[in-house]
Amino acid sequence: MSTTAPDVTETVFDDKSLQVARSYAEAIVNVAAKSNEVESIVGELEEIDRDLRVLDRRLYSYLGSTSVPAESKAKVLEEGLGGRASATVVRFLQVLNAHGRLGLLQAVSSEARAIWDRKQNRKPVTIQSAVELDDSQKAAIHDKVARMIGATPILSYQVDPSLIGGLVIQVGDDLYDASIRTKLRLMRSRLIAGQARAMVDTQL
């Protein structure tokens, strides 16, 4: 068990804490499901996590630190969130705190979202395009992707001019690449291979 301050910098992903975070995430989703308010609770968790990380990093590292006694953090949570967040969320944060796992908030909230999305048959999909897409294009993509993956896509759009043209769609670990950049790269490697063959042919 790690005793150092949890890493809150923009690392890709901390897979070591994933297992622990998953247990907490499952617990909160199950609790929320009983009162039928998973969507709002997961949303609230995400919001708190985002606010803390973006707006008040010092508070975030304070809460995440294991050298701060749990009682004083509990007080901060009670006073800071009491009344403003739903009772279930505050209770959950208190439980996290009591177990010294507040530092996992980011992992827990994203894991909770993933679990809930899976239950709702929704899949996060990233769309990269070279230029900003207009609404009709986005709607068309939404329909196509939904049919392709057989689930409700949660689309997030990114603009990357280095693609030159075309689209790159990522669903989970699967990457569907129809960008001009990749086509050019493919063409380049094929030309090099062809040229090597031609060179040997002329040598013979």
Add this chain to the structure above:
Amino acid sequence: MKFRADEITSVLQREIEQFDSEVTRTEVGRVLEVGDGIARVHGLSGVMTGEMVSFPNGVKGLAFNLEEASVGVIILGDYTSIHEGETVTAMGELLRVPVGEALVGRVVNPLGEPIDNRGPLVTPHSRLVESTAPGIAGRQPVDEPMQTGIKAIDAMTPIGRGQRQLIIGDRKTGKTAIAIDAILNQKGTGVICVYVAIAQKESTTAALVEVLRKNGAMDYTIVVAAGASDPASLQYLAPYAGTAMAEYFMYEKGGATLCVYDDLSKQAVAYRELSLLLRRPPGREAYPGDVFYAHSRLLERSAKLANKYVIVPDHAPVDKEDVTESWGVNGKVYLGVPGEEEAKHDLKESFPTGHKIAKTTTSGGSLTALPLIETLEGEVSAYIPTNVISITDGQIYLQPDLFFAGVRPAVDVGISVSRVGGKAQTGAMKKVAGGLRLDLAAFRELEAFAQLGTELDKATQQQLDRGYRMVELLKQPQYQPLNFADQVMSLYAGTEGYLDEVPVKEVPRFEQEFLRFIAVEKSSLRDQLIKEKKMSDPVVAGLKAALTEFKARFRSTTKAATSALAGAGA
């Protein structure tokens, strides 16, 4: 090299016109951490173990550890330009290397990329780096000799095609020299050699390639080199890649191949490095638990493949064309030794006349392995040496004491063995060298005894003198492999006592001049021996006559020295 610009342009034009690409679907992950030639990747949930992955800078990797939340990847190249968060793409296939005739004469890295500055390598064939070894039915007993051209080895620890013979010894005892001599001796035999240099100094490898080239051995040799400065991943993969390149000739061409792994101790060290970095649990000497398997699955791929036979009409052009399985008149293919029996039976039963049995051209290939192991201070009971000794079919021990006493190759006959090679020895060699090992062992014992200064009876003294001369006869300079017929004739002279009156110091000169005498004046005798491969009565008689004739001549030129030194021992 001349290029015609318009030709290149037309090739390019054709390529572009035919270029057609659809949406590519790939599996991706992201780099969690990278360092020491290892990357941990999140994602890649469908990746296979041993599958190739590609990093954005073009470097390839190999999925090695599949864990619940991440994949451990060994990076096959420069890892310093890979960053955290970068996308890793699964390539959808296991690691393959190019193989084929185009590789012969080339120096390549373990990925099959040429590193000899001699242009690109174009071959339509490729093979999996890790492939399974042939099973029991696919093999047949080792029965053909793999001549190393070294008297001490061909006589006492003979190697057969398909055998795995370990060369083990301390540093600087001539392990590589034996392997190189064995490669040089394959000239003109059609054997394809693969020399795998693992974690050696680039200068050493360069010098070695030069030796091979000068001796004309690069015409049939592939050098696979993973230098000391290459990543551990490449050093680990090199022997498997080299084996895959040899396997092409064994499986697809029915050819005989010889693979030298120089050396497996360094490969084990590279594998230990990778395993520890991937946090696999360390075992004895910090090697991972499966280091035995790493070597056994490599050496298990050495084989003498079973011959395949078909029944063909008498007029079939078996000598001119490649015999394929479709030639069989009854549609049957007979596999291995039991298959040959069955084919003979079928031939007698169903095709009494006008037919014969023919071996298919692409069957019966072999892969002989010469792994090298470096010991520390002669310690053969260390982990890796014991492992590899138990895997191989015999071992050649090289002793530093012998080496520095001038006995080169420094083979310790007492503890060197070959478990299967005896069956593959030619009849002539078997006859000449049959008792040699025991005689030499007895001589070593006597020699130790004689050092006490005891008075010796005549018979013992004679045995000692014979021993000194045999030891001298078994010495052989580097890069001078001998044909088996020459070896047989030399050893015959020694064991039959023709050297007894020759002073010990004169033995090498005697041998050299005798072989030249045979080559020049008695070449028909030599040819007969090469053809018959056994000591038939006319050969023995001819040899005896030749030796007597030569000895008379030899003695007359060194009369004075002979009388002064005869029987003086060392």
